[in-house]
Amino acid sequence: MMKPMLPSLTFELPVRPDWLYEVKYDGFRALLEWTINGITLTSRNGKPLSPQFPEIEEFLRTYEEQFKAYLPLQFDGELVSLENAYKANFSAIQVRGRLKAVKKISEQAMKSPCRLMVFDLLMIKGKPLLNQPYHKRKDKLINLFQQLELEVDSNPYNRQILQLVFPYEDFNDLWEKVVLYDGEGIIAKSRTSLWEEGKRTLQWLKYKNWKYVSCFVTSFDKTNGYFYVSVYKENDIHVVGQVLFGFKPEEKQALRQTIKQNIIREDGSLIFVNPAICLEVKYLELYDNQLREPHFDHFRFDLEPAECTYEQFMIQQKNLPADLAITHPNKPLWENQHIEKIDYIFYLREVSPFMLPFLENRLLTVIRYPHGMFGEAFYQKNCPDYAPEFIRTHSADGIDYILCNNLKTLVWLGNQLAIEFHVPFQTIHSKGPSEIVFDLDPPDQDSFHLAVKAALLIKEVLDQLNLIGFIKTSGNKGLQVYLPLPEGKFSYDDTRLFTSFMAEYLIAKDPDSFTIERMKKKRGKRLYVDYVQHGEGKTIVAPYSLRGNEAAGVATPLYWEEVDEKISPAAFNMENALKRLQKQGNPFRNYFQTKQIQPFGPILEILKKGQRKKG
Structure with missing residues (x-):
């Protein structure tokens, strides 16, 4: 062996x-x-x-x-x-x-x-x-x-x-x-x-991604030397694990001595003390509701036991940036949804690997809701003066935009109650569009079936042209179809040829369902195909961004096989977005690899030839 x-x-x-x-x-x-x-x-x-x-x-x-x-x-x-x-x-x-x-x-x-x-x-x-x-x-x-x-x-x-x-x-x-x-x-x-x-x-050498918990000692096991550590869950003492390793000999000796001098009761091999001695313990994860591989890190003489709470433990357990304070974590954000501010921060932490690639190096516009859905919202483009030093920015058109390139920036924005994240169709390094996006916006939620119809017609054309498309909900009442493009290869004039061609195709296919009429009162119950929206300086809501609507909707990536008459935009909210990721994975996972193999060039040449013939 x-x-x-x-x-x-x-x-x-x-x-x-x-x-x-x-x-x-x-x-x-x-x-x-x-x-x-x-x-x-x-x-x-x-x-x-x-x-x-x-x-x-x-x-x-x-x-x-x-x-x-x-x-x-x-x-x-x-x-x-x-x-x-x-x-x-x-x-x-x-x-x-x-x-x-x-x-x-x-x-x-x-x-x-x-x-x-x-x-x-x-x-x-x-x-x-x-x-x-x-x-x-x-x-x-x-x-x-x-x-x-x-x-x-x-x-x-x-x-x-x-x-x-x-x-x-x-x-x-x-x-x-x-x-x-x-x-x-x-x-x-x-x-x-x-x-x-x-x-x-x-x-x-193995180097581990430790999580940390601020806790206090509640008992000591005489038979094996383990210290039991706990936090306050509401007003009750809640044991989170046992720790043996990580102490220097003198630290372990001092802790044992302090416990023996402050016994309140003994039960078999266990010596119990009142909450008084606070520690920082590092561990890998929670397994069966206990700390896995816990190690003593250091004493916390600066903490009172009352500060070692289950709520703080959960915040630390999510591995949020340690030097970033979450203010008013229990603030309710939605009237009809049980979502507190900390729930939203946790959502951003969980979804960050899938959301950040679509924010990286893009001029960010956020919609902030400082009072949740209970107060007024406002657009923020300029980076505020009070932003911490780690926030990176990029100046364009006289505006100092935030670049949300990492978890720390995303969590900071979440703490500022930036709920919606909107980005342009190109990065700060791109010379032209990084993708084409069709924004399929029906007149109301009851007309969502029109967005489904338009998306499936677009998919038919993409398949015939061997183009690769991705689809997501808008988080409101529509759908959005993405075509990733290689960087720096095409202009907005090029992509406008394709978006206008697709708009004309949809209207020719079903003029009673689709329109390019910009005036709302002339659209009737038809879906507006906004091909003009895909242009320089315009923005689109980022994948996995929440929306400031009653349903706490999320701009949720979908698999094409899910897109049919049965789906409802109301089903794609904050809670379900995470469940989908855990169960089904990320439908946009191959998005960036597709940029290199997207055969858009030959299609564009055909459209240009057709345009020259018309001219």
Whole structure:
């Protein structure tokens, strides 16, 4: 039985010359071996994993012909329930690992397959690679994936069960993504490290994405040395976990002594004290409502126990920027929706990985609701004088626009009760439009079916032209169809040819349903096809932005197969947007990759020829 090489935990930034960095996934360490005798998948303790996770072998068998030339083969990896490209769901893999019934295992393998995240190649074509430096093993691993025509980017939504853990040269670049996506951490590896069986090495370092909780000690277990830590939930003491590690010997001794001097009662092995001693404890996540891998960080002599609340714990648990205070967290924002300000901030935190790419380097206009839906709203383009130093701006047309390029800026704007986020059709670096957007705006919510009809007609044309479109709700009463474009290649005059062509097509197809009439009173009950709105300086609501309407609507990306007469704009609100992401993933996940392959140029040439003939 082969035992894997293990990384050492570090609390210091592992930034070193000639090191590489990988995402640390949270699951079961697994060695996969494929020989002429078959496929074996083994845990770090030598336990067979294939019966529990049959989807791994099933996937490999579909590539049997391609793999033949590389056998015998051995991978080192982590078996995970992949939540996003930078995070595995520890709770889900634990539940899956405890299943016994073959039928249930088979159902889960089909419904929610786990992935083997491969980070090392230990043998190929029967040749051991253990004594080759890590960077050479990694190069061979990447090359193998490419030869097999497997994707090299991690993706929880594709059907590829075997996935590559790609190396980064820049620690900060990867760390920013791990924090944004709430991943477990990073493994730093020396380029020259050999693979040493069973060794816990300093050539591989694990650096974790800790969360922090301000808490107080409530009891001490004499049998195992654990300190029980708690917070106030309303007026009750709520135990959140037990901590043993992270103390210096003198800190642990002082804490034990203080507890013994202040006993209020004993119960078996437990010594209880009144809330008085406050600590900062770091941990990975909540698992079964307890802190997972808690470590003492430091004493909080500046805190009173009353300040260690469950509400504050939840704020810290979301890994919000530590130096950013959330003011009036319990302020109600909607009259008919139970949404407080902190709920909205949490929404922005959860949705940030999917929303920020559409805000990045775009001149931002927000609509702020300082009193929620109970008061007046106002547009904000200029960055206010009181904005903190970390807010980046860009000047255009005499206006100092905010650039919302990171989580900290997004949360700050949320704390300012910026509810709607509107962006132009190009970035500050673009020479022309970065996309085409059709804004399909029916006269009222009861006419939403017209937006559906228009969207499906547009989709028919896109399919015929081999163009790739994406669709989202507006968050109000309409739909919006996006065509991503390569940067700097087309002008607004170019895209106007296409938008006007599509508008004319819709009207020719169904003049009773669609119009380009700008005067509302002349439109009647027809949907206005606003092709003029797609122009320089105009804006569109960003994907996943909330809207300031009664329903707390969200501009929600959709899958095309969802777009039919049955959908209702009222169904796409703040609560459902997060549920959709967790259950169905992000329909816009391939949006930016599409820019490079969008065949818009040839279509434009045909339209230009037609225009010249008319002229």
